[in-house]
Amino acid sequence: MPSAKPFNLKQLASARSVRFGATEDQTDPTPEPKFTVSDLNFFYGRFQALHNISLVIPTKKITAFIGPSGCGKSTFLRTLNRMCETVPKTEVIGKILLGQADIYEFPATYLRSRVGMVFQKPLPFPKSIFDNVAYGIRVNHRDKASNLAEQVEQSLRRAFLWEEVKDRLHQSALGLSGGQQQRLCIARALAVNPEVLLLDEPCSALDPISTAEIEDLLFNLKTQCTIVIVTHNMLQAARIGDYVGFFLSGRLIEFDTAKKIYQNPSKGQTEDYITGRYG
Amino acid sequence: MRRRYPPLTKRITNVVMLSLTGVCAFMTVSVLFFILGYLVYYGGKSLSLSFFTQLPAPVGQTGGGMANAIVGTVKLLALATVIGIPIGGLGGVYLAEFGTGWFSFLVRYTTDLLNGVPSIVMGIFVYGLVVLPMHHFSTLAGGIALGIMMIPIAVRSTEEFLRAVPRSLRESGMALGASKSETIRNVVIPAAINGIVTGIMLDLARVAGETAPLLFTSFGNEFWSKGWLQPTASLPVVIFNYAISPYEDWHRQAWAAGFVLLAGILMVNIFARFALSRREHMVRR
Amino acid sequence: MGTSTTATQGIDPGGQIPSFKYTWVERLKKGDEVTHLITLAAAFSIILITALLVWQLWSGSKLPRHAFGWHFFTTSSWDPISRDFGALTFIYGTVLTSAIGLVIAVPLGLGAAIFLAELAPRKISDTLTFLIELLAAVPSVIYGLIGIFVLIPILSNFVVPVLKKALGFLPIFSGPFYGVSYFSAGVILSLMIVPFIVSISREVLLAVPNSQREAMLALGATKWDVTWRAVLPYARRGIAGSIFLALARALGETMAVTMVIGNVAQIKVSLLAPGYTIAAVIANEFTEATGDLYLQSLIELGLVLFLVTMIINALARVLMLTMGSHEVSE
Numbered sequence: 001m002p003s004a005k006p007f008n009l010k011q012l013a014s015a016r017s018v019r020f021g022a023t024e025d026q027t028d029p030t031p032e033p034k035f036t037v038s039d040l041n042f043f044y045g046r047f048q049a050l051h052n053i054s055l056v057i058p059t060k061k062i063t064a065f066i067g068p069s070g071c072g073k074s075t076f077l078r079t080l081n082r083m084c085e086t087v088p089k090t091e092v093i094g095k096i097l098l099g100q101a102d103i104y105e106f107p108a109t110y111l112r113s114r115v116g117m118v119f120q121k122p123l124p125f126p127k128s129i130f131d132n133v134a135y136g137i138r139v140n141h142r143d144k145a146s147n148l149a150e151q152v153e154q155s156l157r158r159a160f161l162w163e164e165v166k167d168r169l170h171q172s173a174l175g176l177s178g179g180q181q182q183r184l185c186i187a188r189a190l191a192v193n194p195e196v197l198l199l200d201e202p203c204s205a206l207d208p209i210s211t212a213e214i215e216d217l218l219f220n221l222k223t224q225c226t227i228v229i230v231t232h233n234m235l236q237a238a239r240i241g242d243y244v245g246f247f248l249s250g251r252l253i254e255f256d257t258a259k260k261i262y263q264n265p266s267k268g269q270t271e272d273y274i275t276g277r278y279g
Numbered sequence: 280m281r282r283r284y285p286p287l288t289k290r291i292t293n294v295v296m297l298s299l300t301g302v303c304a305f306m307t308v309s310v311l312f313f314i315l316g317y318l319v320y321y322g323g324k325s326l327s328l329s330f331f332t333q334l335p336a337p338v339g340q341t342g343g344g345m346a347n348a349i350v351g352t353v354k355l356l357a358l359a360t361v362i363g364i365p366i367g368g369l370g371g372v373y374l375a376e377f378g379t380g381w382f383s384f385l386v387r388y389t390t391d392l393l394n395g396v397p398s399i400v401m402g403i404f405v406y407g408l409v410v411l412p413m414h415h416f417s418t419l420a421g422g423i424a425l426g427i428m429m430i431p432i433a434v435r436s437t438e439e440f441l442r443a444v445p446r447s448l449r450e451s452g453m454a455l456g457a458s459k460s461e462t463i464r465n466v467v468i469p470a471a472i473n474g475i476v477t478g479i480m481l482d483l484a485r486v487a488g489e490t491a492p493l494l495f496t497s498f499g500n501e502f503w504s505k506g507w508l509q510p511t512a513s514l515p516v517v518i519f520n521y522a523i524s525p526y527e528d529w530h531r532q533a534w535a536a537g538f539v540l541l542a543g544i545l546m547v548n549i550f551a552r553f554a555l556s557r558r559e560h561m562v563r564r
Numbered sequence: 565m566g567t568s569t570t571a572t573q574g575i576d577p578g579g580q581i582p583s584f585k586y587t588w589v590e591r592l593k594k595g596d597e598v599t600h601l602i603t604l605a606a607a608f609s610i611i612l613i614t615a616l617l618v619w620q621l622w623s624g625s626k627l628p629r630h631a632f633g634w635h636f637f638t639t640s641s642w643d644p645i646s647r648d649f650g651a652l653t654f655i656y657g658t659v660l661t662s663a664i665g666l667v668i669a670v671p672l673g674l675g676a677a678i679f680l681a682e683l684a685p686r687k688i689s690d691t692l693t694f695l696i697e698l699l700a701a702v703p704s705v706i707y708g709l710i711g712i713f714v715l716i717p718i719l720s721n722f723v724v725p726v727l728k729k730a731l732g733f734l735p736i737f738s739g740p741f742y743g744v745s746y747f748s749a750g751v752i753l754s755l756m757i758v759p760f761i762v763s764i765s766r767e768v769l770l771a772v773p774n775s776q777r778e779a780m781l782a783l784g785a786t787k788w789d790v791t792w793r794a795v796l797p798y799a800r801r802g803i804a805g806s807i808f809l810a811l812a813r814a815l816g817e818t819m820a821v822t823m824v825i826g827n828v829a830q831i832k833v834s835l836l837a838p839g840y841t842i843a844a845v846i847a848n849e850f851t852e853a854t855g856d857l858y859l860q861s862l863i864e865l866g867l868v869l870f871l872v873t874m875i876i877n878a879l880a881r882v883l884m885l886t887m888g889s890h891e892v893s894e
Contacts (some may be wrong), residue, residue: 139465377603
C-alpha cells in the first residue's frame with residue numbers, strides 16, 4: 001500500500017488563508033510559556049493513563065492536541081485545571097506550572113477561575129442565558145450589581161453571541177440551538193476572564209457551520225487568551241492550531257509547531273496518524 | 280414451508296388464561312372506582328359547610344363538623360414537613376454527593392429499615408420518646424411521628440433525582456471555579472428540584488392518611504387544640520373513631536371526612552405523578 | 565478585557581502569583597467542609613433515630629421478657645386481671661389474616677400483572693398501572709370505612725351464605741357469621757396489598773429480557789405458554805420478592821384490620837369467627853393498658869412485629885436482587 005504524503009505547507013497555508021486570510025506562518029520562534037509541564041504521570045487507581053509528559057504551552061497561541069480515542073489527550077487537558085481531582089482514586093505525579101506558580105499551591109477553585117474549560121457537549125445550566133453567563137462571576141464573588149450586566153454583555157460579545165441573544169437574555173438557555181449553546185458555554189467560561197481557555201472537543205457535537213463559527217471565535221480569541229484545544233479532528237487542528245501535540249497511548253509522541261507536525265513530522269507514528277493510517 | 284399450529288387444546292388454554300388475566304386486571308382497577316364511588320356518594324351527600332367550620336357536637340347529638348380535625352391534620356403535616364424534609368433531603372444529598380463506603384451502606388440500610396417499620400410501632404416509639412417524658416399527648420408528638428415516617432422516602436427520592444443529574448453538568452459548574460458545595464447548591468439541586476418536590480408531595484400525601492401512629496401521640500381532641508403541646512384531633516383518627524361508633528350521624532360524618540381526605544390525597548398523587556411522567560417525556564426528547 | 569476586582573489578580577506569565585487568600589466569608593461559602601458536615605449530620609441522625617427506635621422497643625418490653633421469656637409466644641391467654649399475657653392469639657390472627665389476604669391477592673395481582681406486562685398495549689397498560697398505583701395511595705382507614713359499611717354487608721348478604729351452602733361442612737367455614745371476622749379482615753387486606761403485587765410484579769415481568777420470550781415463540785408456543793413456561797420461571801424470584809413485600813405490609817396493617825376483625829382475643833379455626841391481630845390489639849388497648857406489665861406486653865408485641873417485618877423485607881430484597889442469576893447455570 002503506497003504511503004500517502006503528509007500535508008505540505010502549501011496545503012496548510014491555503015487552508016488557513018481561505019478561512020483567516022493569513023499567508024505567513026503565525027508562530028514565532030521563542031514563545032513565552034504559559035503552562036510548563038514536567039514529567040507528568042497520571043493514574044486512575046492502578047492504571048497509568050499518562051506517562052512522563054513534558055511540554056510547554058505558549059502564551060496567547062492556540063495549542064491543539066490530537067490523537068486517537070483513548071490516547072489520554074482529554075485526561076491531560078483535565079490535569080491542567082485539576083478537574084481530574086473530581087474523580088476519586090486519581091493520582092498526579094509531576095509538576096505543572098502556570099506561569100511561575102505550581103498549580104497545586106493554591107485552591108483548585110481559584111485555579112479554575114484562571115483556567116477555564118469548555119466541554120464536548122454543550123451543557124447550559126437550566127437557568128436563563130443571563131444567569132448562565134453570570135454564574136461564574138457570582139461564584140467568584142466579583143459581582144457588583146452595576147458591573148454585572150456589563151460583564152455579561154462583554155462575555156457574550158467575545159463569544160460572538162451577543163447579537164443573537166441580546167433581546168432574550170432572561171429566557172431559558174435551553175431554548176438555544178446546539179451551536180448557540182456551545183458559544184454560550186464559551187461565554188460562560190470567558191465571563192471570569194481566564195488567562196487560559198481549555199476546550200475538550202468543543203465541536204464534535206456540532207454541525208459544520210457551528211464548528212466554523214467556533215473556530216473563528218477561537219482564532220479571534222487567542223490574542224486575549226491562551227487557548228488549548230483537544231480535538232479528534234486533525235483538520236481542525238491544522239486549521240486553527242499554532243502548536244500541535246500528538247498523543248498516543250498516554251504518551252506525548254511529538255509536540256511542535258503546526259507547520260512542522262503536518263509538513264515534516266519527526267516521528268513515524270505521527271506521520272502514520274496524520275496520513276490516516278489509523279485513527 | 281408449513282406453519283406449525285399449536286393444537287386446539289393449547290389454543291383454548293391460551294385464550295382462557297389470557298382472558299382471565301384481563302379479568303384480574305379489570306377487577307383490580309374496579310376496586311378503585313368502587314371505593315371512589317362509595318365515598319363520593321355517601322361522603323358527598325354528607326358534606327356541608329358546617330363540616331368545614333364547626334366543632335363536633337356532643338356525643339349522641341347530631342350536627343357539628345370537623346373543623347378542628349381539619350386544622351389538626353394541617354398542623355400535623357406542617358410539623359412533619361419541618362422534621363422530615365430537612366433530615367430526609369439532606370440525607371439524600373449526603374448519599375448522592377458525599378457518601379462512600381460502609382457508612383453510606385449503613386445509612387441506606389437503616390433508611391430502608393425505617394421505611395419498613397409498621398406505623399403502629401412508630402406510634403409506640405414516639406410515645407416512649409415524647410409522650411411519656413411530657414406526660415401528655417400532643418400535636419408535637421404526632422408531628423414527630425409523621426415526620427419520621429416521611430424521612431425514608433424523602434431520602435430515596437432526593438438521592439434518586441440528584442443522581443439523575445448528569446455528571447458533566449456538575450463538571451461544568453466546577454470548571455468555572457465553584458466548589459463542590461456551591462455546585463451542588465447552585466447547579467445540581469436546581470436541576471433536580473422538580474423531581475425532588477414531586478417526591479416530597481407524594482411523601483406528604485402518604486403520611487396524611489396515616490392513623491395508627493397518631494393514636495397514642497396526638498390522640499384526639501373534641502375541641503380546638505391550641506399551640507403545639509396539646510392533643511389534637513385529626514381527620515384520619517376522627518374517621519376511625521366515628522366509623523366504629525354506634526351513632527348513625529357519626530357514620531355519616533365519617534364518610535364525609537373520608538371523602539375529603541381521599542380527595543386531597545388522590546389529587547396530590549395524580550398531580551405529582553403526572554408532573555413526573557411529563558418530565559420524563561421532556562428529557563427523552 | 566473585563567475588569568478584575570477583589571483578591572484575584574491575574575497571573576503574569578513571568579511574574580509571581582500574589583499570596584492568595586480567600587476572605588473568611590468566601591471560605592465559608594466555598595467550604596465543602598460545612599456542607600459535608602451538615603449532610604453527614606442528617607444522615608447520621610437517621611441512624612440515630614432507628615437505633616433509638618430499636619432501643620425503645622427493647623427496653624420498653626423488659627418486664628414481660630423477663631417474666632415470661634419464650635413462654636410469651638406459646639401462651640394464648642391475654643388476661644389483664646391475672647396479669648398473664650401471651651402472644652399466641654395475636655400471632656395466630658396476624659398470620660391467618662395475612663394468609664387469607666395473600667391467597668386472594670396473589671392470583672389476582674399476578675394475573676393483572678401478567679396482563680399489564682405481556683398483553684396490554686403500552687398506553688392501556690400505563691393507564692391501568694397508574695390507576696392501580698393510585699389504589700396504593702388510599703389510606704388504611706378509608707379501606708376500613710369501606711370494610712365496615714360496604715364489604716361486611718356484601719359478605720354477609722351474598723358471599724358467606726353461598727360459601728356456607730357449598731363449603732359449610734368444612735371447619736374453616738363453620739359457625740355463625742356476624743360480619744366482623746378473620747375472613748373479612750383477610751379480604752380487606754387482600755384489597756390493600758393487591759396494588760403492591762401488581763405494581764412490583766409488573767416491573768419484574770417487564771425486566772425479563774425479550775430473548776427469553778423469543779426463544780419459545782420461535783418454537784411455535786402460544787402466548788400463554790411463553791408466559792407460563794418462560795417468563796414466569798425466569799421472574800420467579802422477583803415475583804416471590806413482591807409477595808414477601810406485600811406480606812410485610814399485610815402483617816403491619818392496623819386500621820382496616822381492627823375495624824373489621826372484631827377484636828376478640830380468641831383462637832378459632834373458623835374463618836368466620838372474630839379474632840385479633842398484633843397490630844389491632846396494640847391499637848385498641850395501648851392507651852387503656854393498666855399497669856406496666858400490660859403496657860410492656862403490648863410493646864413486646866410491637867417488637868415482635870418489627871422484627872418479623874424486618875426479616876421479611878430483607879428476604880424480599882435479597883430475592884429481588886438475585887432475580888435471573890439462577891439462569892446463568894441453566
